Amino acid sequence: MVCLTLSAALPSLHPPPCAKHAADCQRASSYQIAVLYLSLLCTSIGTGGTRPCTMAFGADQLELTAHGRRGAARPKWSFFNLYFFAVELAKLTAVTAVVYIQENVGWGWGLGVPTIAMLAAVIAFVSGYSLYVRMPPGGSPMVRLAQVAAAAFKKRKATVPDPSLLYQDKELDAGISTTGRLLHTDQLKFFDKAAIVTDGDVLPSGQPRPWRLSTVHRVEELKSIIRILPICAAGIILVTSSSHNHSFAIQQARTMDRDITPHFKIPPASMLIFTNLAMLLTLAFYDRVLIGVLRRFTGRPNGITHLQRTGVGLTIAMLSNAVAAVVERRRRSVAAASGLLDAPKATLPMSVFWLVPQFAIHGIANAFMDVGRMEFLYDQAPESMRSMAAALYWLTFSIGSYLGTLLVTIVHAKTQRSGQWLPDNLNRGKLDNYYWLVVALEVVNLVYFFICVKYYTFKPLEMVGGEEEVELYHGNGNGTDGAKKQGGSFK
Numbered sequence: 001m002v003c004l005t006l007s008a009a010l011p012s013l014h015p016p017p018c019a020k021h022a023a024d025c026q027r028a029s030s031y032q033i034a035v036l037y038l039s040l041l042c043t044s045i046g047t048g049g050t051r052p053c054t055m056a057f058g059a060d061q062l063e064l065t066a067h068g069r070r071g072a073a074r075p076k077w078s079f080f081n082l083y084f085f086a087v088e089l090a091k092l093t094a095v096t097a098v099v100y101i102q103e104n105v106g107w108g109w110g111l112g113v114p115t116i117a118m119l120a121a122v123i124a125f126v127s128g129y130s131l132y133v134r135m136p137p138g139g140s141p142m143v144r145l146a147q148v149a150a151a152a153f154k155k156r157k158a159t160v161p162d163p164s165l166l167y168q169d170k171e172l173d174a175g176i177s178t179t180g181r182l183l184h185t186d187q188l189k190f191f192d193k194a195a196i197v198t199d200g201d202v203l204p205s206g207q208p209r210p211w212r213l214s215t216v217h218r219v220e221e222l223k224s225i226i227r228i229l230p231i232c233a234a235g236i237i238l239v240t241s242s243s244h245n246h247s248f249a250i251q252q253a254r255t256m257d258r259d260i261t262p263h264f265k266i267p268p269a270s271m272l273i274f275t276n277l278a279m280l281l282t283l284a285f286y287d288r289v290l291i292g293v294l295r296r297f298t299g300r301p302n303g304i305t306h307l308q309r310t311g312v313g314l315t316i317a318m319l320s321n322a323v324a325a326v327v328e329r330r331r332r333s334v335a336a337a338s339g340l341l342d343a344p345k346a347t348l349p350m351s352v353f354w355l356v357p358q359f360a361i362h363g364i365a366n367a368f369m370d371v372g373r374m375e376f377l378y379d380q381a382p383e384s385m386r387s388m389a390a391a392l393y394w395l396t397f398s399i400g401s402y403l404g405t406l407l408v409t410i411v412h413a414k415t416q417r418s419g420q421w422l423p424d425n426l427n428r429g430k431l432d433n434y435y436w437l438v439v440a441l442e443v444v445n446l447v448y449f450f451i452c453v454k455y456y457t458f459k460p461l462e463m464v465g466g467e468e469e470v471e472l473y474h475g476n477g478n479g480t481d482g483a484k485k486q487g488g489s490f491k
Contacts, residue, residue: 001039001043001111001114001115001118002115003035003038003039003042004036004039004040004043004111004115005108005111005112005115006035007032007035007036007039008106008107008108008110008111009107009108009111009112013032013035014028014032015027015028015029015032048391048394051390051391051394052387052388052389052390052391052393052394053387053390054083055080055083055374055378055390056378056386056387056389056390057132057387058079058083059079059080059378059386060133060135060386061079061132061133062078062079078287080371080374080375080378081283081286081287081371082287084279084283084367084370084371084374085280085283085284085287088276088279088280088283089276089280091272091276092273092276092277092280094114095269095270095272095273095276096270096273097113098110098113098114099267099269099270101113135178136175138175138176138384139175139176141221141382141384141385141388142388144176144210144214144218144221144222145221145222145225147194147210147211147214147218148191148194148214148218148219148221148222149191149194149222150211151193151194151210151211151212151213151214152190152191152192152193152194152219154212155193155194155196155198156190156193158193158196158198160189160192160193160196161196163184163192163216166184166192166195166196166216166219167195167196167197167201167208167213167214167215167216168215168216168217169208169215172207172208172215173215173217173218176217176221176382176383176384177217177383177384178383179383179461180461180462181216181217181461181462182216182217182220182221182224182382182459182460182461182462183216183220183460183461183462184216184220185220185223185457185459185460187223187227187457188222188223188226188227191219191222191223192219194213194214194218194219195213195214195215195216195219196213197213198212198213200212201213220382220459221382221384221385224380224381224382224385224459225381225382225385225388225389227380227456227457227459228376228377228380228381228389228392229392230452230456231307231373231376231449231452231453231456232377232392232393232395232396233396233448234314234445234448234449234452235373235393235396235397235400236396236399236400236403237400237441237444237445237448238314238317238369238400238442238445239396239397239399239400239401239403239404240400240403240404240407240441241321241404241407241438241441241442241445242317242321242362242404242438242442243400243401243403243404243405244404244405244407244408245321245324245362245435245438246272246275248422248426248431248434249271249324249355249358249359250268250269250271251268251426252328252331252355252426252431253268253271253352253355254268255331255335255344255345255346255347255348255426255427256331256347256348256350256351256352256354256355257347257348257349257350257351257352258347258352266352268352271352271355271356271359272359274356274359274360274363275359275360275362275363275366276363277360277363278359278360278361278362278363278364278367279363279364279366279367280363282363282364282367282368283367283371286367286368286371290303291303302375306372306373306375306376306379307372307376307453307456308372309368309369309371309372309375310368310369310372310373310376310449311372311446311449311450311453312368312372313365313366313367313368313369313370313372314365314369314442314445314446314449315446316361316364316365316368317362317365317369317442318439318442318443318446319361319365320358320361320362320365321358321435321436321438321439321442322435322436322439323357323358323361324358324435325432325433325435325436325439326432327354327355327357327358328431328432328435329432330350330354331348331350331354332426332427332431332432334348334349334350335348335427336427340427341427341428342425342427342428343427344424344425344426344427373393374390374393377389377390377392377393378390380458380459382459408422411434411437415430421433421434422434
């Protein structure tokens, strides 16, 4: 952020402003571009570290505090509501106050203010170091997963015995199972072979050879990660189908009447405010009102399950795109009636606030989907792999965005002969058809999600501190817990 701010503030790090009537602008030098790209690279690397770890670490504070040693704590589902509320509040500030500074003061201060905010965040985080509940490192989870896979492959010809004969070592797993070890499940039995004890698997000291023998808990860690991947894939398809919707909506806004007062027009990009506001209000309402109401009907501490919350969000997201398609057809009919089909830069006699419903509904959908998916990943990931599960959440956005670009490219290529859906002149395009295509993809994705949920087995965890902990970790869509579904028992 410091390098990015300097690249905007120091004349030597950016090309000079273009003259008002100049046909050409001076291009940035290789050195100036290198500074800019280095800044963006550092931002990406830093974000890759903070995003998954902040959520997992913050939620751990509440869960570990609730398990003892520091008194009562708010349930962890409230943390994710609070986390996403803070993120949306920051986004709202960015698209209002920060954008205003960039447009009216300059890019130096426009980037400098977020840099100062980042410095304040680092200071605040470090100052609370003595207050945090810190778990000692338990070794690389990726290495453990690889060890289980390698051990199972080496014993691929072995016959899996009765589960009670599989290798267990409570002392070895103590550092990565402070809230209880994972119990054996009957799924993905191939990996159970990693816990079969054979000659040479154990050292004379009694310690297992990790690349030849794994405990049941470590085998179940790998199984848990594999089980959540199909549900993660539903997030990828969702992002793929809707990743460019806001970009097209902003293009629509440019053609519409954006006057608020005779002297002020709402910037097209500022329409995102309505998504941020809707998500903020929904998160507050859900956390403060809806959970209590739903709890009376379901008996669950968090009202509904994480997967149910995600499913509600997926359904509402389809409604958002359906509304977008209807509004776009209306916008194009207004352009035709006004004789402005070939005037893409003209302002149509249609208020930009026609776009508010689709932005607002999308914000409501995010309040259900984003929090529900993150709660599910945190809850169902092995204890020592929760930051990795959070990384999977953000990875779905990355993969989905790339696939979204591929979707737009395919639409461009396939609609050239029959009439371009997404031309530069939206008045001559068929953007509403693209929105309906997105709705169709989301319907398929919703069906796929329901199938994944139907056959998903929740991780069974041994009970170490009362029935409340079992409630946090167990439960399929029908109200039965994972261990009972597998025929296991709590120890």
